[in-house]
Amino acid sequence: KDALLEDASAFKNWYDMEAPEECKFPVEACNDLSPLERLCVVRVLRPDRCFNAARLFVAEQMGDQFLQPPLVNYQRVFEQSSPLSPTIFILSPGADPQADIQALACDLGFELKFVSLGQGQGPVAMQTLDEGKRHGHWVLLQ
Incomplete structure (x- = not known):
C-alpha cells in the first residue's frame, strides 16, 4: 500500500x-x-x-x-463409451476435435453426421439424433 x-x-x-x-x-x-x-x-x-x-x-x-490441454486418445474414449450414453467433449478455446472424430468414425466404419447448433436447429438436431439412433450413425453436435 x-x-x-x-x-x-x-x-x-x-x-x-x-x-x-x-x-x-x-x-x-x-x-x-x-x-x-x-x-x-x-x-x-x-x-x-x-x-x-x-x-x-x-x-x-x-x-x-x-x-497445454492434454492430448485426447479418441480410440480410448470410444473403447470406454457405450451406445446408450453420449460422449461429450467440453472444449477449450481454439480446440476442434472434428477432424479427429471424423477420422475415427471412418476407421471404425461409422457414418458421421454433423449438426451445427444455432437458432432454430433444435428440431434438426433431434431428427438427426433419432436417425443416428435408428441406423447406428454417429452425430456430432457443434
Whole structure:
C-alpha cells in the first residue's frame, strides 16, 4: 500500500499498460514481491488481467506444459463409451476435435453426421439424433 502511494503517477502508467502483468512494477520495493504476491497485486489492481497473470504465474512456477490441454486418445474414449450414453467433449478455446472424430468414425466404419447448433436447429438436431439412433450413425453436435 505504501509503495502504491509513494509514486501514484508511476503506478497509473503501469495500470494503463496493455499487459502490465508482463512488466516490472514501477516502484522497486514491489519488485521484491514473490510471484504469488505479484499475482495478488495484479488481481487487486487489474482484475481484467488476472487470467493472463495466472497463466504467466503457472508457466514461470510450473512450466509451459501445465498450460497445454492434454492430448485426447479418441480410440480410448470410444473403447470406454457405450451406445446408450453420449460422449461429450467440453472444449477449450481454439480446440476442434472434428477432424479427429471424423477420422475415427471412418476407421471404425461409422457414418458421421454433423449438426451445427444455432437458432432454430433444435428440431434438426433431434431428427438427426433419432436417425443416428435408428441406423447406428454417429452425430456430432457443434
